[in-house]
Amino acid sequence: MLRIGLTGGIAAGKTVVSRRLAALGAVVIDHDQLARDAVAPGSVGLERIAEAFGPGVIASDGSLDRPALGVRVFADDDARRALERIVHPEVRRLAAEREAAAAARDARAVVVHDIPLLVETGQADHFGLLVVVDAPVEVRITRLVSQRGLDEPAARARVAAQAPDDERLSVADVVLDGSGSREALEAQVDVLWERVAAEADAEASPAS
Numbered sequence: 001m002l003r004i005g006l007t008g009g010i011a012a013g014k015t016v017v018s019r020r021l022a023a024l025g026a027v028v029i030d031h032d033q034l035a036r037d038a039v040a041p042g043s044v045g046l047e048r049i050a051e052a053f054g055p056g057v058i059a060s061d062g063s064l065d066r067p068a069l070g071v072r073v074f075a076d077d078d079a080r081r082a083l084e085r086i087v088h089p090e091v092r093r094l095a096a097e098r099e100a101a102a103a104a105r106d107a108r109a110v111v112v113h114d115i116p117l118l119v120e121t122g123q124a125d126h127f128g129l130l131v132v133v134d135a136p137v138e139v140r141i142t143r144l145v146s147q148r149g150l151d152e153p154a155a156r157a158r159v160a161a162q163a164p165d166d167e168r169l170s171v172a173d174v175v176l177d178g179s180g181s182r183e184a185l186e187a188q189v190d191v192l193w194e195r196v197a198a199e200a201d202a203e204a205s206p207a208s
Contacts, residue, residue, distance in 0.1 A: 001099075001108070005131065006114045006118075007116060008133030009140055010116070011144050018030070021112050024197075027102040029114065031114060041062045046063075052083075056068055109200065131175075132169060132175050133185075134168070134175050135179040
């Protein structure tokens with residue numbers, strides 16, 4: 001099994017890369033989705049959030065009231081850290097379960113952990129290969145405005161909230177250029193796939 005960490009700045013093209021890798025045969029573990037699963041109704045994570053922050057952060061249908069929780073944590077560093085101590089271990093547990101299941105199904109599996117804040121959360125050294133999707137800030141701002149409906153100040157704030165580009169690039173094993181078209185980025189992924197699939201095969205093959 002080959003473990004890959006995938007990250008990139010917001011609107012750089014990471015989703016295109018993730019979907020292409022999945023189409024080519026990778027097992028993609030979406031940590032954003034795991035973060036939602038970790039606090040789904042009936043989960044241990046949601047129960048612990050209710051214990052820590054009170055019933056006011058639980059909606060009438062039993063789901064997490066994200067706006068209410070946001071009010072509590074975004075202006076309070078201690079509250080934010082308390083939330084992270086609940087959610088992050090659950091996400092890691094769910095990711096480990098999915099990775100173990102992939103390895104059990106196929107010793108040659110290529111497992112891609114799609115983690116938007118991989119660098120910010122100190123996971124850069126957790127993978128055999130770290131792939132960063134990069135695009136200039138102004139390209140990303142334009143995409144956030146034109147494709148996601150943000151105004152320019154909000155788009156710039158989203159970009160500024162993440163790690164600087166050079167911090168991501170400094171830990172990258174592979175950098176994919178997301179500044180161009182979807183097709184151009186997918187072509188880069190195809191080249192990368194040939195390499196990683198061969199490496200996964202080599203790791204799984206018994207020594208001669």
